[in-house]
Every structure is written in structure tokens, then in C-alpha cells.
Amino acid sequence: MSRRTAVIVGASIGGVRTAQALRAEGYDGEIVLVGQESALPYDKPPLSKAFLAGTATDTDITLLDEEEAAAAGIRLELGRAATGCDLAGRVVELADGSRLRFDELVVATGARARPAPWGDLSGVHLVRTAADATALRADLARGGPLVIIGAGFMGAEVAATATAMGIAEVTLVDPVAVPLSRVLNPAVAERFGRLHADRGVRTRFGVGVSRIEVRGDGLRVFLGDGTELPAATVVVGIGAVPNDEWLRGSGLTIEDGVVCDQFSRAAEHVHAVGDVARWFHPRHRRLVRAEHWTNAVEQANQVAHDIVQPGDRAHKPVEYVWSDQYDWRIQLVGRTGADLGHEVVAGADADRSFAVIYTAPNGELVGALVANWPRALITVRKALIAGTPAGAVHETLTALGAGVAVRGG
Amino acid sequence: MAVVKADLTACQGYANCVVGADDVFDIDDDGVVVLLKKRIAEPDRARVVEAARSCPVSALVVADDGADG
Numbered sequence: 001m002s003r004r005t006a007v008i009v010g011a012s013i014g015g016v017r018t019a020q021a022l023r024a025e026g027y028d029g030e031i032v033l034v035g036q037e038s039a040l041p042y043d044k045p046p047l048s049k050a051f052l053a054g055t056a057t058d059t060d061i062t063l064l065d066e067e068e069a070a071a072a073g074i075r076l077e078l079g080r081a082a083t084g085c086d087l088a089g090r091v092v093e094l095a096d097g098s099r100l101r102f103d104e105l106v107v108a109t110g111a112r113a114r115p116a117p118w119g120d121l122s123g124v125h126l127v128r129t130a131a132d133a134t135a136l137r138a139d140l141a142r143g144g145p146l147v148i149i150g151a152g153f154m155g156a157e158v159a160a161t162a163t164a165m166g167i168a169e170v171t172l173v174d175p176v177a178v179p180l181s182r183v184l185n186p187a188v189a190e191r192f193g194r195l196h197a198d199r200g201v202r203t204r205f206g207v208g209v210s211r212i213e214v215r216g217d218g219l220r221v222f223l224g225d226g227t228e229l230p231a232a233t234v235v236v237g238i239g240a241v242p243n244d245e246w247l248r249g250s251g252l253t254i255e256d257g258v259v260c261d262q263f264s265r266a267a268e269h270v271h272a273v274g275d276v277a278r279w280f281h282p283r284h285r286r287l288v289r290a291e292h293w294t295n296a297v298e299q300a301n302q303v304a305h306d307i308v309q310p311g312d313r314a315h316k317p318v319e320y321v322w323s324d325q326y327d328w329r330i331q332l333v334g335r336t337g338a339d340l341g342h343e344v345v346a347g348a349d350a351d352r353s354f355a356v357i358y359t360a361p362n363g364e365l366v367g368a369l370v371a372n373w374p375r376a377l378i379t380v381r382k383a384l385i386a387g388t389p390a391g392a393v394h395e396t397l398t399a400l401g402a403g404v405a406v407r408g409g
Numbered sequence: 410m411a412v413v414k415a416d417l418t419a420c421q422g423y424a425n426c427v428v429g430a431d432d433v434f435d436i437d438d439d440g441v442v443v444l445l446k447k448r449i450a451e452p453d454r455a456r457v458v459e460a461a462r463s464c465p466v467s468a469l470v471v472a473d474d475g476a477d478g
Contacts, residue, residue: 017462020462021459021462024455024458024459025455026455043465045465293465294425294463294465297425297462297463298463301459301463318428320425320428322423322465329421329422331423374422374424374436374437374438374439374440375436375438377422377424377436378424378427378435378436381424381427381428382427382428382431385428
């Protein structure tokens with residue numbers, strides 16, 4: 001009998017970690033990792049931070065080099081885009097017309113930046129790939145003004161990085177009056193909005209962009225209220241869309257991502273991982289798609305386990321997202337939102353370290369936000385996994401914030 | 410037997426390792442990883458490797474005992 005083959009399509013964090021985890025789980029078949037970009041697999045969180053600033057190199061962000069791949073028995077097929085899949089024939093079709101036979105398929109094609117609806121103009125950047133970040137860094141080297149459209153985590157991180165790079169005139173624009181006010185409660189979201197102003201970044205919140213024009217050797221961003229913002233460079237960070245088009249017509253269910261069950265299975269012998277997967281989350285009892293680094297890693301481990309020991313472990317993570325902005329670290333765990341009950345607990349330095357715990361209407365702890373407070377982060381992550389009552393967590397955090405010694409946690 | 414090594418200057422306190430293996434990893438008040446044990450028994454190895462690979466800044470390595478360093 002010939003050796004089994006696992007084909008993983010997508011060579012970012014989800015695909016790479018699936019390949020590595022398959023070996024750690026004892027999978028002894030062939031592992032083929034297919035990537036659209038020709039560069040070695042690399043990590044994306046630094047693209048809006050250290051890699052953009054130029055303090056982290058290509059080598060620093062490499063996830064898997066040839067030597068490591070060879071040592072783990074992972075065959076790299078880079079610079080090759082998948083264009084289709086024949087489920088019945090168990091074959092992935094590539095752009096160059098070649099075909100890869102699989103026994104197990106893992107879809108890990110991720111998501112791409114949502115394109116700017118204001119035209120494809122020179123000097124207007126998206127930040128999703130290493131090439132994107134390299135091109136933006138080159139433009140930023142010429143100085144400001146920089147206009148960033150979208151004050152989500154990516155836009156906020158670019159604002160912080162550009163400021164640290166010495167760009168004097170940075171403006172952050174978002175159509176929402178208080179950015180993040182849906183995922184956080186408005187008072188906390190306002191605090192993060194003020195963080196930008198404190199560091200000299202101008203904010204224009206509550207007003208949208210109507211158009212962008214080329215003027216002389218620069219750009220001009222027109223806002224909905226008639227304001228014109230001159231810009232040498234514009235960054236657009238308005239979300240991402242899953243790379244699922246190549247699977248249309250394959251027979252898999254595609255609905256803003258590849259629809260999967262609680263084991264991340266899209267069909268027999270087909271799993272999906274990371275940003276492209278929309279799976280049934282047993283904790284939330286609904287389909288969820290998460291564009292988070294930690295989810296991609298945890299789902300990669302779960303999928304590798306499911307391939308080796310089917311049906312043994314469902315994917316039911318406690319969500320975890322972090323964002324580094326200026327000298328602040330903001331971390332979200334579990335479910336947060338303006339529709340939930342919330343309580344703020346002050347850390348040792350109440351102006352910059354605090355936690356917000358979020359509760360469901362029945363009083364159950366469902367999530368937390370932590371700013372600049374490592375011990376509180378550990379406490380809430382463990383509490384959410386263990387199902388600790390909100391009252392006990394509040395008590396522990398209050399004691400920690402007051403500097404009282406707490407056992408366990 | 411395997412040994413786990415931590416790069417304390419690289420660690421940023423994301424705590425993914427603690428979630429993956431809280432019998433091996435903890436985070437101190439300054440947000441730096443603490444190794445609760447360094448030697449990992451073979452049956453725990455896959456789980457601890459998984460926890461180490463969940464580090465966003467690759468600050469953790471699980472190596473064969475007796476390897477250099």
C-alpha cells in the first residue's frame with residue numbers, strides 16, 4: 001500500500017503549524033505544504049509592528065525554513081497557487097495545471113485585506129503580506145503626512161509604528177464615532193481612542209472617507225464632512241475577506257469561509273484551519289470564523305490531532321487576541337462587547353493597567369479585556385477555561401490590583 | 410526525556426504557553442515566563458511541544474536532553 005499524503009494548502013501560520021503538529025502527533029505519511037507566495041512561510045503579526053519599522057528582518061519572521069522543513073519531513077511547494085479541488089478524485093489543482101493527490105486535505109488559505117473602495121492609487125497601501133509591509137516601509141521613509149483609514153487593531157498598530165519611526169503627521173480616520181465600541185464597552189474604547197491623541201496622532205472619528213485623489217506628487221483624502229487631508233501615504237485597514245474562492249464548485253459549503261463541523265471538518269478527509277475556516281464552535285453553539293493568530297495555532301493543533309485520532313477533540317477555544325500599540329499591550333480573551341455586563345478593575349498603575357471583565361445576562365463570566373497587566377491576563381485566561389465564577393475572578397483581580405498577595409490564580 | 414528552554418528576553422508575556430501546559434509554564438508579575446520544570450517526560454512531550462509552538466515570539470524550545478546548550 002502506498003504511503004498516505006496530507007496536502008496542506010496555505011503556508012502561513014495555520015498551515016505551517018498544522019504540518020508541524022501532524023509530525024508531533026505521529027503522522028507518518030507524506031506532508032506537502034503548498035504556498036501561493038514564493039517566499040519562505042512567514043509570520044504576519046510583525047508586519048504592522050517590528051517588520052514595518054525595519055527592526056525585524058525577513059529571517060526574523062520566517063516560520064519554517066528549508067532545513068527545518070526537511071528535518072520534519074515537510075515538502076514545501078512554494079510559489080504555487082491552488083485553483084481548484086476535485087473532492088471525489090482527492091486531487092488539488094494548481095495554477096500551473098499540475099495536480100496533487102491527497103488522502104487528507106487541510107485548507108489553510110487564510111484571508112486577504114479587503115481592498116480599498118477608493119481606487120487603486122499609487123501611495124495607497126494595504127498591509128497583509130510581507131511585500132505590502134516592505135512597500136509601505138519604503139514610502140514611510142520619505143516622511144508624512146500619513147493618513148490611516150480604519151482604526152481597528154491593524155490601523156492603530158500602523159499609527160503607533162509610524163509615530164515611533166518619526167513620521168510627524170499621522171491621522172487616523174474611522175467612520176465609527178468611538179472605534180472598537182462594539183467589541184468593547186464605549187468607556188474603555190474611548191480610553192484607547194485617547195491613547196492615539198496622547199501620542200500625537202490626530203484622530204478623525206465618526207466621519208467616513210468619500211474619495212481619494214492624486215494631487216501633484218501627493219494624495220488628498222476627502223472626508224464625508226468636506227475636510228480634505230493631504231497625504232504622502234495612505235494605509236487602508238478595513239478588514240479582511242477569506243480566500244475561499246478557489247473551492248467554489250468543489251462541493252464544499254462556502255459561506256464567508258469554508259463551513260466546518262466542531263472537528264474543523266469540511267467534508268470527509270477535508271479540514272479547514274485559521275482565517276478561512278467557519279466552524280461550529282461548541283461553546284457558542286454557532287458557526288464562527290476568527291481572524292486571530294492564536295486561533296489559527298490552536299485549530300492547527302486540533303486538526304492535526306483529528307487527522308491522527310478522529311473525533312477525539314473538538315475545536316472549542318477561548319478566544320485570545322492581542323494588540324501592541326505604542327508602549328501599550330491590549331489583550332482580549334473570550335467574548336467582549338457593548339451588549340454584555342462589564343466591570344472595570346484597576347491594576348497597580350490605574351491609568352494604564354486595568355482589566356474589564358464581561359458577563360452574560362445570567363452572570364456567567366464570558367470574557368475580559370486586559371491592558372498592560374500580565375498577571376490579570378493569566379488569571380482571566382485560566383478562569384475562562386476552568387469556568388470560574390465572575391465574582392471570584394473579580395475578587396482575585398481586585399486583590400492583585402491592590403497589591404495583596406493572592407495564592408493560585 | 411526532553412528539556413525545555415526559554416528565551417527570557419524574547420518573552421512578551423502573551424501566556425499562550427501557560428494555557429497549553431500550566432504544569433510547565435507560568436508568567437511572573439512582570440509578564441516574563443517562568444519554567445516550573447525543565448525536564449519533560451516523554452509522554453508529556455507532544456503536549457509541551459504544542460504549547461511551546463503556540464508562543465507568538467518563538468521564545469520556547471523543546472529539545473532532546475543532552476543536546477547542546
